[in-house]
Amino acid sequence: IKPTDSSGSKGISIIHDESQLKTAIVKGGNFSRNGIFVCEEYIKRGYPYIIEVELYVEHGKIEMIAYTISLRNKSNEGLLPLGYLWSSELPDGYKEKIKNELQRIIDILDIKAGEMNSELIINEDNEVQFIEIGPRAGGNMIPIVLSDAFKFDLVRAQINTALGIPSGIKEINKEMDGKYCLYVLHSLQSGRFVDINIDDKIKPFVYRVNYYREKGDQIEAYDNAWNAIGMMFLHFPDTKTAEAYYLRLDELIKIVVE
Structure with a gap:
């Protein structure tokens, strides 16, 4: 509901x-x-993660697409995103299948240009099931981290498209150097935001933190997206390193509340 x-x-x-x-x-x-x-x-998932796809359409065709593993919270029945990892390692054939389905929908709706965001799952029958398709960029600062990963300003491209100026999206470097990650800073309890403790093992991979709250602010338990404390940007050199830390971020990054 x-x-x-x-x-x-x-x-x-x-x-x-x-x-x-x-x-x-x-x-x-x-x-x-x-x-x-x-x-x-x-619909129950067959593939363990929700997949988030960020794409850019120009002249009615997908010119950029980024596949994301979306980590969800263990409480609240997994409805809230806790983090994102690019680019995702999907089962053979699924990237092509997802892209083809998205292009089919774009053709039917006659969408000509702009950034789009979609969430989907692979069900227990290995079928692609779309949860939603938004005619906008993804939230949680997704265009910012993808601009870092692709070395291309997606925000500027979207503004250019809105103004009828060529976006330059075809110039994008589609090969990422390693793995990029966004982590939603959050607390499971309400109280006064005191500090954030980042484990030394993960610190070398953190390259930016954006806070929505300041130390001393009253914060609420993370039961909806408004209650996020901020976003942490991480860059891992390879898949092996990313897999070693990605699923443990809630253990390695602790919000101190009193």
């Missing part, structure tokens, strides 16, 4: 019985202006 006019997993609930419907709608109403909700079948 989710409101049609929200984002960042705000107001979404998974229900297992009709008796839970009213509670889900009341919760979702706190994040909705129009009061309209979508009721969707919950």
Whole structure:
């Protein structure tokens, strides 16, 4: 159950019985202006991660595409993103299949230009199931880290496209130097934000931190995207190093709250 006019997993609930419907709608109403909700079948994943795809369309064709493993929180039934890893190592054939399906949808909708973001899963029958396709750049500063990875300013490209100026997207360097990662800084408990403790093993890979909150601010437990404390940018030299740390970021990066 989710409101049609929200984002960042705000107001979404998974229900297992009709008796839970009213509670889900009341919760979702706190994040909705129009009061309209979508009721969707919950599809179980076969591939363990939600896949996020950032793409750029020019003249009706996909000119850039980046496949992302999206790490989800263990609580709240995995609805909230905790981090992203580029580029993802997907099963054979899935990148091509996903791109072809996205291009088919772009053709049907007659989308001509601009950045887009999509979330999808591979179900238990190894089929691609789209969760959503947004006619916009991804949230959580995704265009910023991809600009770092591709050495190309995606934000400027999007502004150019909106103004009718050539985006230059075809000039993009599609080979990333290693693996790039975004991690959502968050706390599982509410309180006063005291500090952030970063394990020495992960520090060499951190190249930028953007804070939404300052030390001393009151913060809330991370149960929706508004409660994020900030974003941490990491760069790993290779897949082996990324895999050694990516799934342990919640152990290596601790928010101190009192």
